[in-house]
Amino acid sequence: MASEATSSRRLNIDNINPHVRAAKYAVRGELAVKSEEYRARLAQGATDLPFDTVISANIGNPQQLDQKPITFFRQVLSILENPGLLEKKDVLIEHLGYKTDVIERAEWLLKEVGSVGAYSASNGVPAIRKSVAEFLERRDGFPANWQDIYLSAGASSAVNTLLHIICADKNTGVLVPIPQYPLYTASLSVLDAQCVPYYLNESTNWGTDLNVLKEACEKAKAEGVDVRAVVIINPGNPTGASLPESDIRAVIEFARQERLVIIADEVYQTNVFIGEFISFKKMLRQMQKEQPGVYDNIELASLHSVSKGMVGECGHRGGYFELVGFDPAVQQEIYKFVSIMLCAPVIGQCLVELMVNPPKPGEPSYDLYRAEYDAIFNGLRERANALHAAFEQMEGVECGVPQGSMYLFPRIKLPAKACEAAAAEGRTPDEFYCMRMLEATGVCVVPGSGFGQEPGTLHFRTTFLAPGTEWVGRIVKFHQEFMDKYRD
Numbered sequence: 001m002a003s004e005a006t007s008s009r010r011l012n013i014d015n016i017n018p019h020v021r022a023a024k025y026a027v028r029g030e031l032a033v034k035s036e037e038y039r040a041r042l043a044q045g046a047t048d049l050p051f052d053t054v055i056s057a058n059i060g061n062p063q064q065l066d067q068k069p070i071t072f073f074r075q076v077l078s079i080l081e082n083p084g085l086l087e088k089k090d091v092l093i094e095h096l097g098y099k100t101d102v103i104e105r106a107e108w109l110l111k112e113v114g115s116v117g118a119y120s121a122s123n124g125v126p127a128i129r130k131s132v133a134e135f136l137e138r139r140d141g142f143p144a145n146w147q148d149i150y151l152s153a154g155a156s157s158a159v160n161t162l163l164h165i166i167c168a169d170k171n172t173g174v175l176v177p178i179p180q181y182p183l184y185t186a187s188l189s190v191l192d193a194q195c196v197p198y199y200l201n202e203s204t205n206w207g208t209d210l211n212v213l214k215e216a217c218e219k220a221k222a223e224g225v226d227v228r229a230v231v232i233i234n235p236g237n238p239t240g241a242s243l244p245e246s247d248i249r250a251v252i253e254f255a256r257q258e259r260l261v262i263i264a265d266e267v268y269q270t271n272v273f274i275g276e277f278i279s280f281k282k283m284l285r286q287m288q289k290e291q292p293g294v295y296d297n298i299e300l301a302s303l304h305s306v307s308k309g310m311v312g313e314c315g316h317r318g319g320y321f322e323l324v325g326f327d328p329a330v331q332q333e334i335y336k337f338v339s340i341m342l343c344a345p346v347i348g349q350c351l352v353e354l355m356v357n358p359p360k361p362g363e364p365s366y367d368l369y370r371a372e373y374d375a376i377f378n379g380l381r382e383r384a385n386a387l388h389a390a391f392e393q394m395e396g397v398e399c400g401v402p403q404g405s406m407y408l409f410p411r412i413k414l415p416a417k418a419c420e421a422a423a424a425e426g427r428t429p430d431e432f433y434c435m436r437m438l439e440a441t442g443v444c445v446v447p448g449s450g451f452g453q454e455p456g457t458l459h460f461r462t463t464f465l466a467p468g469t470e471w472v473g474r475i476v477k478f479h480q481e482f483m484d485k486y487r488d
């Protein structure tokens with residue numbers, strides 16, 4: 001690699017921001033790059049690969065994997081992008097199957113938003129923030145203040161904003177679950193702040209263990225870290241775990257005792273197969289009601305997104321965060337921070353409105369919306385179960401039942417010879433396994449080390465978004481051959 005002295009360019013790999021270099025983001029790492037190379041080779045007609053399709057099971061990107069967009073959403077967006085269509089309402093209705101509620105919603109949004117080609121207010125279109133507040137009230141049964149809602153370019157940008165505000169210096173610590181979606185560790189790396197990891201409990205299907213959380217916090221404090229916030233991903237990525245009420249209560253109580261800001265990443269709130277989703281906001285309001293005064297000082301930021309669930313519109317970059325209990329002066333700075341980026345994509349903001357306010361029973365678009373929504377939900381659940389059943393049969397593989405989100409995170413026990421072969425290649429055993437899987441099957445998954453895992457354990461994460469189950473058979477066959485090859 002060229003050093004500063006030898007390179008003629010002003011910027012080289014040794015003098016750019018070292019914190020960017022230090023950040024790791026495995027879901028789009030080496031395996032993903034290689035899978036794209038395979039895809040390109042197949043597209044050019046290559047016949048020398050042992051598979052004929054590449055399956056991107058590495059990233060929760062539903063529409064890349066053939067999930068169809070919900071018709072109502074896209075019909076409204078089409079009018080927002082091209083308001084001239086409103087001059088041909090008869091064509092929309094009689095020839096293109098648009099229902100009257102599509103047109104009414106588009107007209108309302110155009111009235112509130114103006115042109116989707118214009119910047120909006122920095123924290124989002126007020127009418128859309130009001131729709132989000134009404135959704136939160138319906139969801140939780142407690143009031144929500146629209147002025148505490150900030151529309152964002154997906155949850156990623158919300159996390160970026162919050163961590164920028166929270167991380168004052170390199171001594172600031174944020175408790176992050178392990179395994180976790182690497183956005184958190186990567187962003188903390190870039191900000192040169194401290195990630196304080198706490199392990200989720202695999203034996204209780206990735207529950208949040210309060211003692212572990214406390215220990216991690218105590219250890220960091222003893223090392224002089226200023227622990228300020230705790231991240232909870234519920235339902236979990238990569239684990240799929242959906243937190244029960246008791247765990248949520250325990251985390252809120254812990255945050256009170258330790259004076260921690262809670263960042264509740266709830267982007268998978270509709271991807272729940274077992275039990276029901278309970279929001280941190282609802283639980284906090286409930287606890288405030290039960291014990292007046294005790295939880296008044298809790299600071300909670302909760303996030304949601306159009307990327308996941310049955311919406312799956314991650315390319316549109318829409319989301320929001322709601323702040324509860326934040327100091328108004330801090331909120332002013334958050335407003336200033338988001339203004340520096342001007343505003344979230346306005347079409348993405350409109351999708352947030354459609355997500356939180358979809359057609360209601362009795363409205364013209366409802367039946368189709370419901371049918372599409374249910375088909376996506378049921379398809380995800382069926383594929384999760386098929387994948388889980390396959391993992392159950394595989395030697396040395398253990399996997400909890402699918403509970404939610406879009407992922408399974410099986411634990412794998414690999415033979416010592418496989419670990420030696422991995423070391424000889426300079427890879428961790430799980431990276432080695434996933435690389436061989438990609439080469440043999442075209443299925444791209446992410447090694448557990450990309451999310452963090454307890455020392456001595458190995459995992460991989462796969463989405464269950466790809467259509468069909470043929471690719472699952474490829475994994476089963478590969479696994480058997482891999483184990484046979486490296487068996488001690």
Ligand SMILES: Cc1ncc(COP(=O)(O)O)c(C=O)c1O
Pocket residue numbers: 060153154155156157181183233236237265267304305306307314318319
């Ligand atoms: C837990 C979690 N949070 C946040 C995100 C970011 O989502 P987006 O920025 O697309 O809303 C993801 C994406 O996979 C995720 O899994």
